[in-house]
Amino acid sequence: MIQSPLKNKSRRRTVIAALLALILLLPFWWWTGLWYQGKLLTEKRAQIGEFLTVQGRSLGAEINSRLAILKGLKTFVDGRVGVGQEISPVEFAAYAAGLFSGESGVKSLSIAPEGITQFLFPAGSSESLAGHDLIRDPRPKIRADVQRAVRSRRIVISGPYALRPKGLGLVARQAVYAKENLWGLISLVLDLPPILARAGLDSPPSGLEIALLDRSGRLFFGKKAALEGNPVSFPIDLPDGTWKLTALPAGGWSAAVERPLLQFRGLTLALAFLTAILIGLAAGYQTQVTLAVRQQTGSLQRSLTDRREAEENLNRTLVNLRRAMGATLTTLVLAVEAKDPFTAGHQKRAADLARAIATEMGLAEEAIAGIRTAALIHDIGKISLPAEILGKPGKLSESEFQLIKTHAQTGYDMLKEGDFPWPLARIVWQHHERMDGSGYPLGLRGEEILQGARVLAVADVVEAMASPRSYRPLPGLEKALAEILSQRGILYDPAVVDACRSIFLEKDFRLIV
Structure with missing residues (x-):
């Protein structure tokens, strides 16, 4: 038809x-x-x-x-x-x-x-x-x-x-x-x-x-x-x-150039006719192509509409998954804090500080989000430790401290099978590593340590020293900044130390206790 x-x-x-x-x-x-x-x-x-x-x-x-x-x-x-x-x-x-x-x-x-x-x-x-x-x-x-x-x-x-x-x-x-x-x-x-x-x-x-x-x-x-x-x-x-x-x-x-002129005119006339025929064929073909394109355009528009709907459904699914992951992480944080009430709020404050440091360093938004998420659960391994050791008000014995140090490995083991968009398990695993190799549990040095773990290491130490604990005197923010400055390039990444000091001393950042 x-x-x-x-x-x-x-x-x-x-x-x-x-x-x-x-x-x-x-x-x-x-x-x-x-x-x-x-x-x-x-x-x-x-x-x-x-x-x-x-x-x-x-x-x-x-x-x-x-x-x-x-x-x-x-x-x-x-x-x-x-x-x-x-x-x-x-x-x-x-x-x-x-x-x-x-x-x-x-x-x-x-x-x-x-x-x-x-x-x-x-x-x-x-x-x-x-x-x-x-x-x-x-x-x-x-x-x-x-x-x-x-x-x-x-x-x-x-x-x-x-x-x-x-x-x-x-x-x-x-x-x-x-x-x-x-x-x-x-x-x-x-x-x-x-x-x-x-x-x-x-x-x-x-x-x-x-x-x-x-x-x-x-x-x-x-x-x-x-x-x-x-x-x-x-x-x-x-x-x-x-x-x-x-x-x-x-x-x-005229007679002298008649023959080559006739040959040229004949050849160019043939080319003119051939060109006209090709233009006509192209115009006819264009008519067919135009209708075909219109039909395909309609199909493509319907396909794009279906694809947009699929993308919207996928985005809604991703949002729901992120919410579910956030709820799961929040539950884990609450579980850790319930077992160690003396450090309640530490992970959240460390996460806020780590995000501020990463932002000051100019890291990508996706990397900043991964560092903050890892900081929120960096002590998740402590959930396997005895509550009496976590809540002990005095100084820990050597054996107790060695047991506390296992929380980084335990946290890695708990998270390594998870399908996260960031290397959360490795950041948690390495947040106690130090630039000179004196950290634990792997004894990594310098660039062997993930950048997110280097940021979290500074945020963890500064928050721990700047926030009050019921079982010890408060060193305070000034001593915390002095500590990381004295260990700049030894224990802590120089770029991270500089960014941390900048947000406190120049950007008026505050830890909300």
Whole structure:
């Protein structure tokens, strides 16, 4: 009757909880995908950036190392122009041959006094350049680059140009001045493919578009596609200004991270569905557990009620047992006092004093209760002694005193089989033991004596000396305290002696006779 509605309710809650969890998880799943896409793009850009850094530095080094040839040629020309010396073709050829020294990617060197090409190395490398007027070149772009070289007095790089019979080249030019007057131009033609090969750019990695831009942003090498869609770039410092090497993935950034992103989104979506299902199952299970807990709680409450009633009954029984034990002990005390009327009230007064001493010492409540109870019956063994000896008014003989000393052992024998919550029998047995071993009946020393017995020993002596007896003069409390002080650490425990003196001298304790 109960299981069917509970089962249906559990299923409904499972479905509802799973749907709610999925609704909450889907935005998080989408945001996580965007975060991961950004992470992939950052890593991809860093990867391409590392590639461009290596290749860009290499390309810059390759170009600058060849431009050093042009600088060397300028040094040669400046040396001749500065002293007004003519340049001979033989001297130029020899010097240019030394500059070439087998460097790949160098096509030709030329000198153009007054802008007209006259010296060319290697000879015949480009016969069409001989006698060519660079300053008046009909091509606007070349004229503009020549004028820029004249004005800036720096190396100016032009190109790219188609080389004969094949290839792609660039031209580096620099103006030469005789004092402040233009003397002419020097030129260096570079073959670009070998330079790109040395820099590792002749065959870029698959799936990567690369482009090289000159100082003005014109496409010098590569594809225009590499300039679109936020490419990664690396600057290349050249004498003519800063060029730029750029790259981006073929097909764009989205295509570059599409596959790992789809894998991540698929995995996280599966985890989202699995999490939603687990939450739904947990919610359904919680419904079942809640009802079961309610049922068990009811049973537990009933059990606790029964247990409290049992504990109350047990407590009442313990109270009755304590009362019965108290009545029994009182009867024993009265029996002892009836047989020894001269010491009537001694055990009760000793018990009150022992309790006060134990309290002053800071003992636990349970230990204090045990010491007081033992003190109430510490002379119970005297019930077996003859009344004429107990009531004898004069001094006892040696044999009579030895008989009196047996009361400690007799008291122990009477109590040892009793099931008390405290070691009453042993305290009664040891209350005449002394710290130096001179006591009886066992001759125990120091810590061998129970603490309760050490407390009772002092209380017994002080009460006996401070309370009146009909058969002897009263020593009094002052002599009693002096006695235990003189025997402190010899017969009596120092801590017990100090506590006893404290309650009388500082706490104003009084024995009620």
